Amino acid sequence: MKKIFKFKLMDRHKRILALIKENKFRLLFAMAFMLLVGASTGAVAFMIKPILDDIFFNQDQRMLKLIPIAVIIIYLIRGAAEYGHSYLMNYVGQNVIKKLRDELYANISDLPLSFFYREKTGRLMSRVTNDVSIVKGMVSTAVTGALRDCFTIVSLTFVIFYRDWQLASYALVILPVAFYPVYLFGQRVRKVSTGCQECIADLNSFLHETFSGNKIVKAFGMENYEKKRFYDKTQSLFKIEMSQVVAKSLSSPVMEILGGLGIGFIVWYGGHRVISGTSTAGTFFSFMAGVLMLYEPVKKLAKLNNNIQEGMAAADRIFDIIEYESDIKEEKNPVHMTRGPHTVRFENVYFRYEDDWILRDINLRVNSGEIIALVGMSGGGKTSLVNLIPRFYDATEGTISIDGIDIRKLSIASLRDQIAIVTQEPILFNDTIRNNIAYGNRNATGKDIFQAAKAAYAYDFVMNFPKGFDTTLGELGSRLSGGEKQRICIARALLKDAPVLILDEATSALDTESEMLVQKALENLMKGRTTFVIAHRLSTIAYANRIIVLVNGKIVEEGQPHELMQTQGEYYKLVQMQFKK
Ligand SMILES: Nc1ncnc2c1ncn2[C@@H]1O[C@H](COP(=O)(O)OP(=O)(O)OP(=O)(O)O)[C@@H](O)[C@H]1O
Ligand SMILES: [Mg+2]
Structure with missing residues (x-):
């Protein structure tokens, strides 16, 4: 099972990866920005301890001036880095999509006439517009957002381990448990997404036919018939979209419940240590902030799996066409026919x-x-x-x-x-x-x-x-x-x-x-x-x-x-x- 997946990734999606690689300098810059975003998020969690312990408990006047300035600087850096990262990553995503669309169109144009008689126009259009957009979702939000989230997770993990390594070790045990259901939901999303895109392709082809053939629809008084057919199609799309919504939306609450358990435990155990004097309130809140801030990128990573599954399903449909072999083949060294009278x-x-x-x-x-x-x-x-x-x-x-x-x-x-x-x-x-x-x-x-x-x-x-x-x-x-x-x-x-x-x-x-x-x-x-x-x-x-x-x-x-x-x-x-x- 794993092997097939890897083979496919190598064989089919390596073209997408190659397209992404063409933008390597942009990616490098984007990564630098991502490191900044990750580091500044960690820094915010880190700052909670001096804020609490130095300002609130020790009432240190110097810190009262320095810390707010540091906080403002951290957020300024974070904002600029977020913008740079988001711009560059979307640039890469859009660029990949443009090239993929061009390649798809070029391939479709070269396919033999028999292909166009077999495939409905609307469905082909859906491949070039819809499916490619879904791949974009995978490239620009998923693949690229993933790196930023990973950096953030690493920096926050560093902070929580620095603040309290014992408590951090307990918290980390929960993570794999949380990810298993997320993996299962991802599988389901991929399956449903295929059905969903097929449904949209079908809908597009229906629209194309009934709009361009509207004269006949009117001449034969079939408006109500076509409306009914359309309602049936939107109804199946609705159903399939809803099962996608279920698969997608269940992954968040499941994680949230597991997260709640974890936080409950941290409050109990950490609180115990503060009361018994082995830890300070600043350490505890800094730790707690780190854990809470971890939640967002981890949740995004979980959604990322959904995006990747959807994107791969769409990429498969696109490559089915890109790799379609024309049966009208040209010889390797074809004879060039010159102009003139011919028999x-x-x-x-x-x-x-x-x-x-x-x-x-x-x-x-x-x-x-x-x-x-x-x-x-x-x-x-x-x-x-x-x-x-x-x-x-x-x-x-x-x-x-x-x-x-x-x-x-x-x-x-x-x-x-x-x-x-x-x-x-x-x-x-x-x-x-x-x-x-x-x-x-x-x-x-x-x-x-x-x-x-x-x-x-x-x-x-x-x-x-x-x-x-x-x-x-x-x-x-x-x-x-x-x-x-x-x-x-x-x-x-x-x-x-x-x-x-x-x-x-x-x-x-x-x-x-x-x-x-x-x-x-x-x-x-x-x-x-x-x-x-x-x-x-x-x-x-x-x-x-x-x-x-x-x-x-x-x-x-x-x-x-x-x-x-x-x-x-x-x-x-x-x-x-x-x-x-
Ligand atoms: N793309 C196609 N796929 C499958 N069958 C086809 C296709 N095009 C035509 N046919 C079938 O081939 C047969 C011959 O069709 P063709 O269009 O060559 O006839 P024709 O002599 O040009 O007719 P007409 O005078 O009506 O234009 C018909 O039975 C038709 O149904
Ligand atoms: Mg004819």
Whole structure:
């Protein structure tokens, strides 16, 4: 059990420790301040004896002047040291958290698409915001506060031993007894904390879904249903938080009761010694003050265990993601694909997401300058097929090659650099229209951006906005109509000007007239490029060199449009059906 804990600490949390170590000079200064805080606390307890014995009992005039000044100086030093310590330690904590967040975000961004489909957005957000904050609790309050408390305990222990070593020895016997229940509560806190954070992650994902999908909630009159679901979730969170509160709050009273026993004993035994004349009242009160002042840092140390347990649980969830291995891997020395016309080839490609085959035995060669249209029923696997080209997913079997090189041998960045995509759902970011069009192409000039927008028939409607191309989009471009969003996505792909072009239902949301116009721009763009077009509206692919009909993941027909019309197969049937409509 201990071994696993140690192994984990070494293996997983050593990265956190490494991050903490980067701040070693700050830590050294903070430690110096901590020593001062500890020493001054001890000094306060120490001063009780001269105050009582010299001022009150002996009525020493000199001491009456000196001691108050000493007390003020001690508190001044203590205050300054507290501030320095707190500032530096929080600096270290915040700094570690920033780096941890950055690393987490960088890792999440690099994970394959399949990961994002599996994990809910809200849960991932919860990892980056909530869990990281909990780790901060561990680093800046726990780990660092612990050192200060330890110093304080050491200095106070010194004082009480100096004042009365026999009594101090008795008092120390109680400590381990007090710590055992605290250890047990810590274990429980860690367990409950995991449940609690999972619950919060779940809540976040629920909020994300129902806020971004609020239109559907309203359209289907599901407000009350969602409210009820939310109440249920907050109820489970409430319950779990309360069991955490129980575990956390029980550790204090348990210690307090044990502490009370100890103090009762000290009063009885110490009082006895003062009355019998073996000790002075000053010694007794100085000792007593030391013990009482010990209580606070010891209590904090006990809570520290709770913080560490919570932090470790959160760190585990964070490292689960940081250490998640992407299944889309790059070779050690990948081939860098240079720009130019490319031939894309699928050889015996099979693909599945989970159990069922989505694509079966795909053999396809698309030369540069060729326009391939993929048609077929919804769910037939068209989007899945084109997703394999930029390696959003890897083929389960078979190979896909560009210019004869297996795409798994290419550097992923250089591969994706060759491809411009208009995806089936238009995805835009909450940024200006200008930046959305120039996405991935930061060097584009204003003129390039205008040209791309003009070709995609986006220029006019954008210029109608008061701020034109500097208008920012609401979340997910919700201020734009479906067709407007599509046109911005097309402009973005046009600006990328890549040799391989993938258009997945790129113009499906446009009216017939705009579609015809955008189509012309696209046709111009397709010249000399390797193009994959997916379209349900068959009239829009009349210009394709070759049509591939995909049914249940298999290519059932292939040929030029007029040939396919003559053979009167699947394509013919699709055309007939649309024509009848
Ligand atoms: N991320 C995914 N995980 C699991 N299954 C998926 C995923 N994406 C798609 N599928 C499944 O793969 C099959 C093919 O989907 P795909 O999106 O490729 O079809 P499509 O031909 O593009 O359909 P449409 O014309 O409706 O866009 C469908 O049955 C779909 O449910
Ligand atoms: Mg699709």
